[in-house]
Structures are given as C-alpha cells and as structure tokens.
Amino acid sequence: MNDKIERTQERILSSQQKRKADFILRNAQVADVFNLQWKKADIVVTDGIIVAIDDEGIFEATYEEDANGGYVIPGLIDGHIHIESSMLPPSEFSKILLPHGITTVITDPHEIANVAGAAGIQYMLEDAQSAEMDIYVMLPSSVPATSFENAGATLNAQDLKPFLSHPNVLGLAEVMDFPAVLNGQKDMLQKIIQTETTRNIVDGHGAGLDASQIRGYRVAGIQTDHECVTAEEAATRIQQGMYVLIREGSAAKNLRDVLPAVNSSNARRFLFCTDDKHLDELIDEGSINHSISLAIEEGMEPLQAIQLATLNAAECYRLYQKGALAEGYVADFLLLADLTTCKPQAVWKNGKKVAENGEICTTRNDSIKVPSLILESVHIPKLSLQDLAIPFQNGNLANIIEIEPNQLITHKKVAKVEVENGVFVPSVEDDYLKLAVIERHHHLGNIGLGIVHGFGLKKGAVATTVAHDSHNALVCGTNDADILLALAELQKMQGGYVIVADGKVLSALPLPIAGLMTDLKAEIAAEKLHDLHKALLRLNPELKFHLFLTLSFIALPVIPSIKLTDTGLFDVTSFKHIPIEVISE
C-alpha cells in the first residue's frame, strides 16, 4: 500500500507540474474516445500513467518525442483470443503484436488447459507476466470439451475458483456447453456464479443459438458473444443485453457481415476480437488494427472504429484504466503512420516505446522457463503396424469422414473401400486415406481409427498434436509405415507438425510447449511453418486449401457431422460412436 501511495503521490505532483514528467509525446492529434473528437495536444506521462493531455504546451519532461501532428490513439485491445492458436507462448506473442499496436489481449487458454489443466493456465499467467503487453486470462469453462474423448485434464468449478482472485484473471471464458447451461447443470452454474460473485465477467459462445436459447444464457449470467455471423443476429444479442465481439480471425471472418448492426445508439456494446489467428497472418497484418482498417473500409467513422477497439473493450472487460487517452489512464498508445489503415509508426506501452516501424524495440519480456510437465506432455505409445489395422469385410460399405476444405464441419460419406487380408487399405486414387487419433496424455492406450476423404495426399503422412479440443496425436496418411514414422517423430519432438513421405521426414515444426506452442522465436517458427506448407505440396501438388486448419478440427466431436476421437468414430448428428464398417442388417 505504501508503495502505491508513493507512486500516486509522484504522479499527482507531476500532474500539477511540481515535478518533471517522465515523458512527453508532443504535437499529437489525440483521439478523444469519449467525445469522438480529435484534440491537438501533448501527452504527458509519469510512472506509466497519463498525467496530462496538455493543449497549452506547458509541461516539461525528462524525455520527449514529437508526433509531428500525427494521429495518436489508445492501445488496441483484443477482446477474445486463444493465444495458443498463434503457436507462440504469451511472451513471444506479445513481441509480434505490439508492433501492430495491440497492447492488451484477453486470452482464453482453452487449448493448453485441455492438455495440462490448471498447470497450463498457471504457465500462461506466468509467462504473460514477462510480456510487455498486458495479457489477461479468462478461465476455460469447458475442459474437457466433451465426454466423447480423452483430454489431458478435467477442470471443474472448484479447480477454477483459486484463479478468480488472480489480478490478471478477468472471468470465465466462452461457455460453449449450452445444453449444460440450459439444463441447469450444477457444476456449470457453479462456474458461472462463482465468477459473478467475484465481480468477474462470463463470456458466451452463442454459435447458432436462437433468441430463446440466448434467454437461458442471459439468465444464467452470460454477458458476451463473439460468434455472431450476421448483423441481424448481432442486433438481437445487443437487445438481449449482451456485448457483441465482432470477430475477424484466420478461419472465422465475420466483420463485414456483422458491422452493419453497429450504429451511434448501440456502438458502446460492440468491440473487436480475433478468436483464432495464425502466426503468419499475425506477423503480416496484426489483429485488431486490421479490424479497424476493415471497419473504416466498410464506411465506419475512424474514431468510432477506434472506440470499439479501445474504450468499449475496456468497459466490457472492466479494465477501468484502459482504452482511453485521458488523465489517470494507462499510457498505452500508438502514433499512426496512416489513419485509414491503422498502421502504427510507433507504439508506447506504459509510456515506454516498445515498437517502431513494425519492429519491437524493447529488451524486456524473455519467456519464462517452461515447467517440465508442460514440456513433456506428449506420450504416444510405441505402435506397431498391427495397432493401425482396421479389420474390414471385403465388400462391405464404410462410414467415411468427408472433409469440407477450410471448414470445421464434415460430412458422412458411405462407400466401398479397398480391403486386403481382412483389413482396410488406403487408396490415393479414391482419396480414401487412413486417419488415427492416439490418446497422448495419460498412457490410456486409446487409438481411434477412421477413413477420411478429401485431403488428397498422394503419398506419405501428416501428423500433429494440434487437434481441437483435446489435442491428442492426430495423423492422416497414405500408408501405415509413414503413419508410424510421423507419430514417432511427433513423439520425439514432443508435439508439433510433421510431414513424412517414403520413410523420410520432409519437414517439421516442433511445438514442445504442451504440444501446442513453439519455443522458437516467432520469425523462425514462421519460416518453418512456411517450409511445412511447401512440403505439403510434395504430398498433394494440387492442394488449394488450409490442410492443417481443416485437419486440426477433425477430432472435435461437437461440430457436425462425423468426427474421429481417441475413442473412435463419432456421429455428431446422432451424438454417438459408430463403427467404421457398415454392417448390413
């Protein structure tokens, strides 16, 4: 308390010009997100806090810079992201996004929690502490995602409770299990109620829910939705008392469709998020800065778009000192090189310059040492050819997973497949390949086997431990030898992506942090990722879609129509496991 008082005393002295300020950014066009106006002024900072927006030029500071009349806006806030989707740990993620002007993100460590449970959340919180960016955490509400697969952990309300008092925890992350909510399932309600009781916020996940279902969500205490895909849907959510996070990520791009719902009366209830965005796109275009740029392109007033990305996000997530440029606010801001593209020339975090011309310029935020539990999370058993055999009667029909390129959904295809010696044999001609999901958390020995159509591999195999939401080992291959090799390589590098063909590893990106994130520098990881994509073309020269993305959702048994988990083939429509072989009755 004494330290806080002394720091506040220094800031007050500085605000009253009784002490030199630490830093002044002079001659700025300062965004006033309360009135939606620009104001020509100096931004005066002491101890990381704005102590004056001074339009008289009367302040002095130890260090000064000149904005030369450029636009300065508050640091941008991503309302909902899964950092793991970037394949970077929080500290490295921070280095990539700060140059784009993102100074605060609210992350849901849903992926690592499904691998490492509470220890995964703890790791993300701790690594985030070493980041220059402010990284807040929403506690994953659905670990495991379903009971039809084996994840690395189970987190019930009691497991989450201790985290609620952590200063960087803002609430409960996207409550996906809407049947649990609408049926009043006790542990789910406890998760929500204990969050509200500590005055934290509860995020929703209203994908495809109608107004009646949203009623149940709202009554349960859910306050946000980032799954709106139309303006009409968004307008309904607002009317029902929700905040709407307009999502623009790698897979889901909803901004252009949802934006027409925003008007001057209801704008305060809208903010931006990315949800999932890939490493290469994050490096190239950033995240929320890109959302602002798109919104301006769609005709929104720049200051209105900036308000969504700053003040509105801060209000929604109850970050009362963030999201605006005024006295008492945290000194996070960016000088724009160009307003309409929202491209930052320089970025300040807590009043300190952290990026310039797209490059990070801070020596801080080295990653923390990753706990060994999290670095050794992949436990794929040594498998034999026999383990991969799919017994099959010649002439029978097979239930086949037919993918839809770049989509999370699949279709059930029923067709004849090739059989030799009583077992299924993959066919590159018909594009009936073998798919396997190997439980990799608890040595359970589960191997789910299936047949997939649509990946179009002509040889080799592709394997990964990024397989939503349980992140078991997932492999798709044209022959069992390459499948075994890919799995062995995955085990050796403790997770990641691997491409093999003809008994050789063609390319690999190790993701040893929980099998989800790299321990490499972002740029090196990006190069390896680029290399992986090139190697994929050697397996399928005609490849036109994002194979990894499509593959990574093939094990998620909550999205239609037919999926494969470590416990076997799962028919999402009938919500039960089904055999591969269609036995005629």
Place this chain on the structure above:
Amino acid sequence: MNDKIERTQERILSSQQKRKADFILRNAQVADVFNLQWKKADIVVTDGIIVAIDDEGIFEATYEEDANGGYVIPGLIDGHIHIESSMLPPSEFSKILLPHGITTVITDPHEIANVAGAAGIQYMLEDAQSAEMDIYVMLPSSVPATSFENAGATLNAQDLKPFLSHPNVLGLAEVMDFPAVLNGQKDMLQKIIQTETTRNIVDGHGAGLDASQIRGYRVAGIQTDHECVTAEEAATRIQQGMYVLIREGSAAKNLRDVLPAVNSSNARRFLFCTDDKHLDELIDEGSINHSISLAIEEGMEPLQAIQLATLNAAECYRLYQKGALAEGYVADFLLLADLTTCKPQAVWKNGKKVAENGEICTTRNDSIKVPSLILESVHIPKLSLQDLAIPFQNGNLANIIEIEPNQLITHKKVAKVEVENGVFVPSVEDDYLKLAVIERHHHLGNIGLGIVHGFGLKKGAVATTVAHDSHNALVCGTNDADILLALAELQKMQGGYVIVADGKVLSALPLPIAGLMTDLKAEIAAEKLHDLHKALLRLNPELKFHLFLTLSFIALPVIPSIKLTDTGLFDVTSFKHIPIEVISE
C-alpha cells in the same frame, strides 16, 4: 452457493418455458436502452429476474397484468444522494420515492457519519436492508469535513476499510478535500487506493476545479463529478475521463445548464443525480423522474434521457444487472402514465408491484430499531445567559456574517453593533441577530458565538441540529432567553428543528435519528415541516427565502466567505478563525 444455483436453475427453466413464470406484464412498449428503441413485447419475470422480453406472446405465468400498450422503462437510478437531507431514514425514503419510479439510489451517508461515525454508516446499511428500494452506499471520505470544527466522529482509511466488502457498498463518496488530494495526503490516498483495489468506484466533487486540478483528481483515481454547473465544464470533465452526474436537487439545480453538453457520441458518460433534495419536494415531484421530465422539456429524446437515468447510472456504478429491460436483468420497471412527464402509473421492484398511481402498495420495509447511540446523539449542555454573552467594547466594529438568501456562500460585513453593559445586544431593527453553534457530540463545552445579518427575524429564535457538516446545535435568535429555550427544546427532542418566540415553542419537527432524520411517517413529517414554515412567518412575516436551508450551511467552513463553527468565527478566505470584535490597531 447451492441456493444460488437452485434459483438460477428455476430462472433458466422459466426462460425456456419449462416452468410457468411468476409474472408477466403484457402488451408493453418496452424501452430498449441499448438500441434506443421501443419494442412491443411482454415482460416475463421469475424470481425477480427478467427471463424473457417476449414479442410473440408465448409465455405463461402464475400472475399477469396488462400494460395496455403503455411505455415501460427500467427502474430509475439516482447516482448520488444524501438520504439524510430528506430527513427520512432509508426505509421511509424508499416508500416516498418508489411511487415516483426510483428503484435504486446510491447514497453518501456523509451527514450521519459526521454525527455517529461507523455506527452511522452501519445503521444506514441496515435500515436500507429493510427497504424495498435498492439503496447502495458510498463511504464518506471526509469525516470530519474540516479541522476547524468538532464533528461527532473521525473516519480514516482504516475505519472505512471493513465496509468495502459489504455487498451494498459501491465505493468511496465524493472526495471533497481537493487540497488533500493535490498535496498527496497519505490517508486520503489510502482511502482512494483501497477502494480501487477492491474494484469499487471513487466519486469526486469537482466544484469550481479547473482542468489542471481535475488532472490531479483523475491521476489520484477519482472517476465522477456531480458539481458541474455549465455545459462547458461538463464537456471538459468528460474529455478528462470522468462520468458527469447531472444534478437537479433542491438547492443546486444544474440540469438545464449542463444538458447541452450531452450528445449522441458522449451520452454514455452522463447520468442524473439529486445530491440533496427536501422532503416536501421529494413527495411532490420525486427525483430522477423529474430530471427525465426536465431533460425532455429541454429537447432531449425521451429514450436518451431514460438511458441516462438507467443504463448509464448502472454502468457508472458497476451494477451490471440493473438499468435495462433484457433477459438476466433485475425486474425493476415502471409503466408510465405519460412519457414526457415520466409519471409512473405503476412501479415494479424485483418483479413485484410496489406502487400504483403514486401510492406505495407494499407491506414490507418497516424501519429497523434505531440503535440507542444514534437516538441519543444530542448532548447540548445546560446553558445560562452568561454562556451566550459576546463581550464587546462600545464603539468598536464587528465582523458580521451576512447571508445570501438561498445560497451557501456568505459575505463578511463590518459594522457597528449595539452594546449594553459590555456585551453585544441583538437588534431586530438593524437585523443584527445572535448566532450560536454549540458542540453537541462529545460534551466538549464549545460554544461558538457570532453575529448574523439577513435572516430578518423580528422576534424569537430558530434552532436546529441540521448544520452541515458537523451537525452541531445551531441557533439564531433575537434574544438570549428564546435562544436558551430553543436549545433546551432541541436537547429534549434529541435534535430537529424548533421555532420559539416569547418564551413559547411555536413549532417543532423532532429529528431524533442522529439529530438529522425523523422517526415519523413521511407524510406526518411533511405536515410538521409545513407547519414549521408557517411558524417561521410569525418570526419574519416578510420571509421570501428558504431560511432553514440557508441556516444549515452557515456552519460549514469550506464555503466562502465567513462562517461560524463550535470553535468560533471562521474566515474562509484567510482560512483562519477571527474575532467578532474588530480591534483597531
């Protein structure tokens, strides 16, 4: 927790039509304060929470009413009030304001805290519990208000801290002592910082402060201001990151002046409050309903005015389930008889009708038993004529308090006064009357004496224990005998207002709760108040101003220019005590 879960389960079931709702108000024009639109729908309530805004008429309930197409708006919120100024305890205050549609108030028990300290706050919190209205408390930040007088208590940061975890405490009340803030006074900063740490809000009191002083306020952590008197000042406050509470009370009426600052871009940062409003006016015109009506009269869109009075106030004070009509919100609403006057035909609190046609219709909320400490707070010593003597040299000039009718400020008048036997003698001809402030809390024996000009009493004396902010016994009289009688009567009835003349009590309103609030029903207290005002005319038949109001601020030594406390005459301009007698040098 189990009870909360079960209640949430029932509400969810009801939202999904799997259980009859408790209550439906059918055929309403429902205010959507998120989009600023009206929506024709039924409002469906279970367990005090809105479970559906249903535009299809598909819900059923145990009990129904019909709004016949009338406008229904969320319950109104008063952002800042001192309930003591109504002279009613919270439970009785609730009965008067609910019929006007005020369902939530945020009160600063500054007055009772200056009399009874923490016990006074505790009493207000407990009595509020028995009220049907939601009464939240901001903790008084300035007890005592100054060091130039003796209040009943001192509350430092440590004294306030235990209250911060009370569910009905929302933060720290109006921080008035701006020099303490700008000088970084430790206990003041501790009060603010401990409030922020518990994620509560800190109210400001920026009366007359300029943008530079507000910088210090903001940097210290102060978030609101209800003292704006011009639109320009309000616009500056908003730009500096504050919420502005537009005040319309009995003494201070700022609405018409401040309202032009509100526009569609910044409206979210404005709300309404009354600060201080008297019993008779509360009964006659209500409070925030009156603010809405005035705002509409001034040309504001009705829904915009309603939003200020509901959603904006709820957001500012972090009452996340209040201020809107949508699923998950508390079922506080009013059916309007007329939109432009904002006159409620009926009022529901937690889904239960509590008022109809201006009359309360609930049997709940009896006041709690008042602790004896608070009922026996007036300790005026038995005084003699000698105690009231003001020694004076004949021919010398006197420093005289000259009042300004209906204003809090006074002026210093220097004039010759009548002297007999070496003591000052009041003169009704010259209107130089005697003023006395008698310490009444701790038997200190302090008697402050002074001379006042402007009250115009022709006979008798007027006394009260309502004397901001220390609420000592205050008396103004034309002769010492009546002054002594008035004080004796005040002691007998344990505070209140008393009017005496010619050795007789003409009229009295006992306020035995801390010497500030009545234990009578509001209507009876209002009659007695009316009677008091009539009796005043017998002392001054020409009376044209609010004598009690003007009198009650004459002991407040923070407002210019010259005041009287129990420690003597105080010159606010030079900020020190001065003698009555001007001694020529």
